[in-house]
Amino acid sequence: MTDLLHVLPDFAAKPYSHLLPSLDKALLTTNDLLTLDPAHVAKRAQLPAGELRRLAEAVTTALHRQLGFGAEEPPGSAFVAGLSSADHGPAARRCISTLDGALDAALGGGIPPGYLVEVTGESGAGKTQLLLTLLLAVQLPPPHGLAKSAVYISTEAVLSTTRLTQLLSSHPALAALSVDEKPSLERVLSIQTSDLESQEHILRYQLPVAIRNYGVGLVILDSVAANYRAEFEKKGMNGAAAMAKRGTQLVQLGALLRELARTEGVAVVVANQVADRFTRAPSAASSNAVSRNTSANSQGNGRELTPQPSTASQPEVGLLLSPDPLALDHQQKWFTGWGDQQYEPEHAQKTPSLGLVWTNQLACRIALIKQPVFASGQPLTAPIGENEWHEENHILKWRRWLKVVFAPWTPPSYDRGVEFEILKLGITHIVKEK
Template sequence: MSDLHHVVPDRFPAHRFSHLLPSLDRHRVTTSDILTLDAVDLAKRAQVPVAELRKLHHAIVTALHADLGLASLEFAEPDATNQPDAWHATEWRTISTLDDRLDAELGGGVPAGYLTEITGESGAGKTQFLLTLLFSAQLPAPHGLSKSALYISTEAPLATTRLAQLLSQHPRLSNLPAATKPSLSRILSIQTPDLESQDHILRYQLPVAIQRHNVGLVVLDSVAANYRAEFDRAGGEKNRTDGGSHGHARRAGEAMAQRTQQLVQLGALLRSVARAHGVAVVVANQVSDRFSSSSSAPAPSSSSSNPTTTTTSRNPSHASASSQQAATTTSRAPTPTTTPPPRLALALSPDPLTLDHQQRWFTGWGDDVRASSSNSSTSSHNLKTPALGLVWANQIAARVALLKAPVYGRAAADWPGGGGGGGSVDARTGTGAGAGAGGGGDVSRWRRWMKVVFAPWAGPSEGRGVEYVIRGSGVVAVATAVAEEKQKEKERRAREASERAVELGGGGGGGGGDAGTEKAAEEARGGEEPLPDRQGGDGGGGGGGGDDIPAGDERGPRDNRRRSSDEPIGRE
């Protein structure tokens, strides 16, 4: 039961079961054993009363339910220490990404009171997401919490220049009044260069800073950096001093066990901070390449199971007759598809209980059936796995994966659609197929997606999720960016049309000028292509233009319809 204080909340009444815990510790009974195994068997094993063990089981289940917000703590005593958990009874509060489509994919945003992870490879935009959350946490509901933000960095310091750029260029932030506009002064930052300082800051300084500065968002960027540096360096030094293979395996096992224990403690600490203070804790995580054994399994070949081809190659005298017969058979009936025998198919299929098969549904890579079944070279060789393994995946409440894929071609593609200059793009996976006729295999740009892997408040994303781009104004979904570009283009056309109408109205008189004004107005209302010139539209002379179609001619509703270039313009 040594793990009881790391699994259950801090307010668990362990003193009520102090007479059971020593016996359970001696017989190595864990909290997981109490929750999963039969109480009678455990009572015989630990030599404790069955009724008392069942009371302990009920208390642990109640505490875990309260930790998830599913029930209140019935055994909690009404005192002042219970007040920080009052946020469980309040309304659902989230922090927005300042993009409606990204928020919809996240189920409303990043919720308060939970530990959320944002993972992705280098250059996917993890830090850009986190910087946006630092500002949106300061906004009032429903976009934020009206509180400050705390940024804990384990690698590079806080990018204040980028924050200033976001604040000045983001359309929602730059147009806010000064009273409600976020500021850099409400963003606290601290750097942790190693695990010792990180544990001290999170355990002692973080709760004080949350209460003193009214913090609503805690960001840790990134959670894996110090663990990788600490344990990789320690493992390398120990391997040099101990040259034996058995010693190397023993050292590696000890390091993994120590890291597992520290990860469990870190996850419990961050969850307790999020629950006790009602803050949103968001951590960034790195990824590593995944080398799956299933990808190297040989696929059954159709030629190896075709006895006709083998017989023909062994009998040269009947080659012509066999070829004619094969050609006739092929022309009359389709080629039969060969399937491997049931035993071979079972041997080639992945074991559903292995980690290689199951990790595709909680890592964020490999669960897209369409991408994995395509012929793209990047679909099966670009698999990633979030760092810190399965132990850390069990500590977080939600995981958001940021995916990216290259688009090949010499010329940069027109944003935000199309493929590159010379390379082709797979329509299903969105990745380049390599060097094209003139592409040369150069990466012209990158496509990025945000994908919800698992979250209790939102369902998993379909396919690759929501595609987004990174601008000077922040992270924007592609659909939102396209809508903004169309709106800007529409405003530009309307402005040019109004200027042209003023020029045409001032330069000509009579009917011709009116017709030119009408044409400019229709260009402003129309779609992407302007209408063809009408007779007398230029009407620049002294009222002589517009003889075929008078300026005062009324055409009715058909006048607003777009005409093709070969459609007659005269009266009907």
Template sequence: MTDLSRVLPGFPTAQYAGLLPALEKNQVTTAELLTVDIADLGKRTKLPLLDLKRMCNAVLEALHLDLGVSEKQPGRPSALKQTASDLAQRWSTISTLDESLDQALGGGVPTGYVTEIVGESGAGKTQFLLTMLLAVQLPPPHGLGRPALYISTEAPLSTKRLAQMLKSNPFFKDLDMKPTLDRIMSTATPDLESQEHILQYQVPVQVERHNVGLIVLDSVAANYRAEYERGGSLGSNMAARSADLIRMGQLLHDLARRHNLAVVVANQVMDRIPSSHSSNNSGTPGIFAIKSSVATPKSPPLAAAPPSAANAQMPQDSPLTSRSRGPWQPPPGAEPTSSLADMVGVRSSMPEPPPEDPPAPASLLLDHQNRWVTGWGDDPYADPNHFKTPTLGLVWSTQVAARVALLKRPIYGRKDVVEDEETGGVVLRHWRRWMKVVFAPHVPGTGQGLDGAVEFEVNMGGLKSMEKDKRKE
């Protein structure tokens, strides 16, 4: 039962000290204590059935208390018997200080969950996080009335920008109790070792001592990319990184659930490299085409396609962007052929290799699944060369409860482009930005592409959604 201390760290093992050696010797896990029949456990461990039954009941009750579904939990009824009003009282969010952004997020960033803010450099991630550091100090319903903890892995906390937000945001002008910089604690983690130590030992102490309502980690990917992308075997590095990510995700989730606080992490993006077929036969761009390695089993009719292309790899599109197609056509730029040998094909006297396994269904391919979890690539008409994907992969995606993507696009015009004196090139001065809910447990995600996304701008006071008439302009 080597996992009991990990599953239930606070379980009173001293009361069952006489049973633990036999359970350890026979490698009885916590799951087996809950699922295996008592008689079978007795035969396996040679322990009294009554003592085993008492311990199994104690483990079950401890799990109920840990999950918040026990009737013996002080202060509130069992979660299985709570009414809608009871759940509404426990539900709390932290506002973004903008009505449209809050509406898209279902009221704001929820407590009890790990929320990720992902986007390119300059998309507004830091501005979003700084706004949350101030908003959490507000009383409900806009905040929690609690301080915040900022953990930086790159640049230190910008207190100058926070003071500018406090002075310029109109939301703070009429408040009697304004947020202060004194209620924002910050620390730096320059490497992965210090990050793990701070999250595991120092952060829980700070949360207990100061009743922290928001933990911000900016950014989650910096130390992992620096640690695991240098030297060594790629496979072993990826396996170790995945284990560390799962452990950190469980730690952050446990902090959010136990203390009813919000955990917000910023994440970076990287370019997603599309396959060589970036468009289908109907001319629709933006589709990830998957090459099949299976040769055509039969030569098509002469009028349909030349058998010399029988070994050509046909694109296999995602079902999300599938389009009706006619007969097979040669790739663009291919020269026509009239040779009889090319038309009927030349068979070799050597034995042909056995056919390969058929390709996986398109719905199981990574290019298709990425559409639902990354925030980029779900628009069938977008340019695949501009697709991004959050760093740390699908392993980290399973550790966050909600993902919010911040997208940006340049604005081209004479007033928006200036010349860079150092490089001699041009620099874009203005960008359009959108906030998109990719997935969340409390609010439905936005539509494909920018459908349903909220356009916003970054001003002196923080984030502000764009008005409809200004969007049209």
């Protein structure tokens, strides 16, 4: 039960203080208490089964209250659905706008308070630009904002105040406002953390105080993966042990951020990095559906694989990833944001960092996807090999899309989502030609 305070920081443990040492000594966790038979737990811990049942009921009730349902409604629970307690209609949803109508429509109105939201994408996809816009938009009165301040917690680069100033002076929705109505950099609290220890202290102790003292409505963590990569990729760390420890810390981080979002009525938005997805070679059953097959010689002497003639014009993404519907490689196309479109080339598949453990902590994932436009006018369907550079293969520009992968308040985006561009005045959607 040493994890009880991490699972339920506000749990009233005093009536059960005589039980906890024996549970700790028997190496029993909160999960064991709730899932195992009380008689089995009592036998292991040498405690009365009746008292353990009462403890399990108290923990279950506290968990229900934390999740926002039960007889007693906790403070801030009205924000869980993004609605005021007086009106539950669609018009009552309070959101933080992206300051672009098409992007807001894709997000179901914007980013509502009470949720843990992730924005993921490659470097240069527009994550920082979107987050900076939210820092200013949250200061606007409804329906575009919450009329509150923002906290920006950085684990990498410092807050770009130069870009914020540029947005204030050039964005159409902000430049026309009077001095009293216009957002201010003074209402953006910036904190920088360089390691997991300081990050834990800031999030657990300093952040709740700042939210209450400064009237914060938005918390941004940019990025969530940086400190974990620095901490768990050190030399000499055992792979399995490091993964297990990281998984436990990610669950605790997710629980902490969700609890802050729910009880304080703030929107918590985290930026996340992505990694390349390496796929398995297609099976013999699906080889006819794959456009590029490779085979090694029968002696297995380590020679390079020989490309085989193409037998199909375009492979199916599901077959490229995995033909087995129960395989994680096949299923992750529904929760990563990449792999669910048939025109996506195999080498362009990405996976958000921190894996499935972190994904389960999120209420919403927003993927920012970018694709190069080459001088030839054709998309690159295969990686350019050595000595295969051609003038027509140089990149002219990048195309970007905002895609809702999953969210409880709006359906996932159709196709690749809403195409947008990044200009001096901010992020804006691209109008499709008819």
